[in-house]
Amino acid sequence: MAEAKNDIIVSLRDIFVEFEGEVILNHINLDIRDKEFLTILGPSGCGKTTTLRIIGGFLEPKEGTVNFEGKKINGLPPYKRNVNTVFQKYSLFPHLNVFENIAFGMRIKKLPKNEIKKRVKEMLSIVDLKGYEKRSVSKLSGGQQQRVAIARALVCDPKVLLLDEPLGALDLKLRKNMQWELKQIQQKTDTAFVYVTHDQEEALTMSDTVVVMNNGVIEQIGTPADVYNEPVNAFVADFIGEANIINGTMIDDCRVRILGEELECVDKGFGQNTPVDIVIRPEDIEVVKPEEAKLKGEVTEVVFKGVHYEMTVMCKGCEWIIHSTKCEPVGTTIGMKVIPFNIQIMNKMFLAEKNTFYADVISSDKENNTITVKVEDCEFEIENRYFEEGTRLEISLPPSALSIAGDGVGHIDDVYIESVIFKGEHNEIILESDEQKWLMQSYVDEQVATYVPLKFDFTKAEFKIAEGKNET
Amino acid sequence: MKLKRPSIPYIIWMVVFTMIPLLLILFSAFTDRNGTFSLEAFSKAFGYFDVFLRSLWIAFISTLICLILAYPIAYIMSRQKRNVQNALTMIIMIPMWMNFLLRIYAWLTLLQNGGPVDTMLSFLGIHTTLLGNQGAVILGMVYEYLPFMVLPLYSVMAKIDNGLIEAAEDLGSNKIKVMRKVVFPLSIPGIVSGITMVFVPSASTFLVAQYLGGVDDIMIGDVIDRIFWSDQNTGSAIALILMVAILIFLIILNFFGDEEAIAQ
Numbered sequence: 001m002a003e004a005k006n007d008i009i010v011s012l013r014d015i016f017v018e019f020e021g022e023v024i025l026n027h028i029n030l031d032i033r034d035k036e037f038l039t040i041l042g043p044s045g046c047g048k049t050t051t052l053r054i055i056g057g058f059l060e061p062k063e064g065t066v067n068f069e070g071k072k073i074n075g076l077p078p079y080k081r082n083v084n085t086v087f088q089k090y091s092l093f094p095h096l097n098v099f100e101n102i103a104f105g106m107r108i109k110k111l112p113k114n115e116i117k118k119r120v121k122e123m124l125s126i127v128d129l130k131g132y133e134k135r136s137v138s139k140l141s142g143g144q145q146q147r148v149a150i151a152r153a154l155v156c157d158p159k160v161l162l163l164d165e166p167l168g169a170l171d172l173k174l175r176k177n178m179q180w181e182l183k184q185i186q187q188k189t190d191t192a193f194v195y196v197t198h199d200q201e202e203a204l205t206m207s208d209t210v211v212v213m214n215n216g217v218i219e220q221i222g223t224p225a226d227v228y229n230e231p232v233n234a235f236v237a238d239f240i241g242e243a244n245i246i247n248g249t250m251i252d253d254c255r256v257r258i259l260g261e262e263l264e265c266v267d268k269g270f271g272q273n274t275p276v277d278i279v280i281r282p283e284d285i286e287v288v289k290p291e292e293a294k295l296k297g298e299v300t301e302v303v304f305k306g307v308h309y310e311m312t313v314m315c316k317g318c319e320w321i322i323h324s325t326k327c328e329p330v331g332t333t334i335g336m337k338v339i340p341f342n343i344q345i346m347n348k349m350f351l352a353e354k355n356t357f358y359a360d361v362i363s364s365d366k367e368n369n370t371i372t373v374k375v376e377d378c379e380f381e382i383e384n385r386y387f388e389e390g391t392r393l394e395i396s397l398p399p400s401a402l403s404i405a406g407d408g409v410g411h412i413d414d415v416y417i418e419s420v421i422f423k424g425e426h427n428e429i430i431l432e433s434d435e436q437k438w439l440m441q442s443y444v445d446e447q448v449a450t451y452v453p454l455k456f457d458f459t460k461a462e463f464k465i466a467e468g469k470n471e472t
Numbered sequence: 473m474k475l476k477r478p479s480i481p482y483i484i485w486m487v488v489f490t491m492i493p494l495l496l497i498l499f500s501a502f503t504d505r506n507g508t509f510s511l512e513a514f515s516k517a518f519g520y521f522d523v524f525l526r527s528l529w530i531a532f533i534s535t536l537i538c539l540i541l542a543y544p545i546a547y548i549m550s551r552q553k554r555n556v557q558n559a560l561t562m563i564i565m566i567p568m569w570m571n572f573l574l575r576i577y578a579w580l581t582l583l584q585n586g587g588p589v590d591t592m593l594s595f596l597g598i599h600t601t602l603l604g605n606q607g608a609v610i611l612g613m614v615y616e617y618l619p620f621m622v623l624p625l626y627s628v629m630a631k632i633d634n635g636l637i638e639a640a641e642d643l644g645s646n647k648i649k650v651m652r653k654v655v656f657p658l659s660i661p662g663i664v665s666g667i668t669m670v671f672v673p674s675a676s677t678f679l680v681a682q683y684l685g686g687v688d689d690i691m692i693g694d695v696i697d698r699i700f701w702s703d704q705n706t707g708s709a710i711a712l713i714l715m716v717a718i719l720i721f722l723i724i725l726n727f728f729g730d731e732e733a734i735a736q
Contacts, residue, residue, distance in 0.1 A: 081647055085642045087639055104645035108645050108649055109644055
């Protein structure tokens with residue numbers, strides 16, 4: 001992994017993809033090295049499959065270059081690229097048997113019959129399907145079809161094998177087996193694998209490199225240990241593994257305040273008194289006597305998980321999850337101790353204490369003390385406020401004043417939910433409208449990557465007349 | 473074997489409207505006017521052998537042209553977005569909402585001397601008679617039966633997963649090879665049912681040739697139509713021969729159709 005730079009096979013530079021006005025990939029850069037197992041991990045709709053299709057040649061990026069072994073291959077059709085794909089639904093040819101399916105690529109290349117026979121045989125033994133040559137593909141189980149699909153792609157001897165959630169359709173046990181087998185196949189064939197999945201466990205188990213994607217951008221690239229132990233932001237921490245994510249303040253280098261307690265950590269360079277996100281993995285919290293730790297809490301729930309107990313602890317209004325092999329009964333007060341190394345400090349994904357936006361007063365009613373304002377092409381009424389018509393207002397709202405309109409009637413329609421992260425006591429939700437991002441606090445779980453109507457509670461709002469920007 | 477009760481109405485229907493008429497035709501083909509057994513009708517039917525062959529020939533050519541035209545149409549249709557697909561299906565279906573005879577009359581008007589097509593051609597300096605020949609008959613048949621070729625082809629092709637086409641491209645096939653190695657073999661069931669749906673009715677069709685063709689272009693369907701009232705026995709004999717010929721054709725075709733068993 002730490003080899004010289006010249007072993008890069010595929011490199012994506014500044015790739016931008018837009019579909020019907022929606023940004024799918026937002027200027028991403030990615031390098032794929034020879035012989036590595038690279039996993040693109042992200043929730044559905046994050047652009048991971050799109051990235052794969054760009055490498056495969058099934059989709060042309062709107063901007064950016066795709067390089068293959070140093071040469072630009074934009075516009076090159078799939079059949080001219082030295083990459084092969086294992087499709088999500090396997091896409092085996094139903095009119096051909098196992099042998100012919102695997103031989104398909106070589107028949108196209110018109111290889112001699114003996115060689116085709118030899119290579120198919122070799123491949124079948126690699127994927128552990130010896131003697132299945134004459135079977136109809138429809139008579140194979142999911143796992144077997146999967147292996148035929150892998151053999152069919154690998155037999156073409158590609159430089160890079162692209163796999164699009166290939167284990168998604170298999171049951172858990174088979175999936176575990178196939179994970180191990182895939183890794184074996186990858187090592188046997190010395191081919192670079194680019195593996196797309198939304199399953200973080202799969203990604204951590206198999207990969208040399210994990211690429212975490214969200215909303216069309218790459219959040220982090222690193223080894224499985226890197227992404228797990230040192231996530232760059234709350235999204236990555238939340239997506240990979242279980243985590244306690246809480247708000248904190250970086251007082252100074254190596255000093256952080258969590259829930260009013262000052263703790264020691266190892267991170268530097270965040271400045272002074274900076275609001276940050278903090279991740280502490282459930283297994284990194286040591287349960288000690290209350291007097292031995294700064295953070296204390298009461299056990300509210302205990303679940304036996306086989307290897308460990310999962311305890312939920314309430315500490316100053318915040319919910320903590322602890323994994324421990326020792327069980328503390330519900331109701332006991334415990335101390336939570338974390339060594340400085342295990343406190344991971346991250347920059348906030350969206351730094352804002354308040355949501356500030358501009359609104360134009362388009363009509364006002366002095367008698368009823370109401371105004372009608374226009375924000376991002378949406379018009380609505382605000383009660384108990386009066387400003388003259390034509391005024392441009394600067395309105396500030398705390399995150400708690402925002403909500404998602406359950407009845408479907410909001411002040412701003414079709415706001416995109418970019419991320420939902422549980423912060424111990426409430427969900428912190430980042431929303432995106434046409435013109436800006438919003439920070440919302442909510443006690444309800446919301447579905448990411450959906451469009452919702454956003455509602456404001458103007459009783460908590462601060463109004464200011466925007467200076468010098470009177471728009472007509 | 474136990475019969476299921478709900479099938480009874482269909483059995484009655486089949487007996488009354490298919491089996492009994494068939495037996496009547498069989499009976500009248502093998503008898504003479506007086507109802508005694510005779511092969512006279514068949515020897516008379518043999519006199520129409522040339523018409524018979526010509527009908528099969530015209531049907532064959534029309535089917536072939538339909539297939540050549542319909543195949544790309546169906547393929548292009550099947551690769552469109554869902555709503556475009558529906559719109560195109562609708563457009564293909566619309567002519568079928570109109571009466572069969574009216575459509576033939578429409579062609580008659582279009583192609584007649586001094587009609588729009590003729591006038592246009594004469595502007596270009598081409599003077600020819602468009603009606604009253606085999607070409608016009610084939611044109612009429614192709615027009616009549618094209619939807620019956622497009623629709624079965626389309627319905628089979630629409631089921632071909634785009635993933636299969638992408639997989640073929642991924643494995644090194646260009647567009648032509650994708651067609652030859654994936655789309656064509658998977659569309660064979662559609663081709664078989666399309667041919668059946670066009671060839672069978674066009675071999676036995678009548679009126680098209682009477683209106684669009686010349687005196688010598690009449691088809692076997694027209695012959696049956698014409699002589700049935702005067703000589704029921706010969707008419708029945710010809711109908712029977714035609715049926716057997718089509719049956720043999722269908723059996724042969726089904727051998728190809730069996731490849732769909734592999735395609736499953």
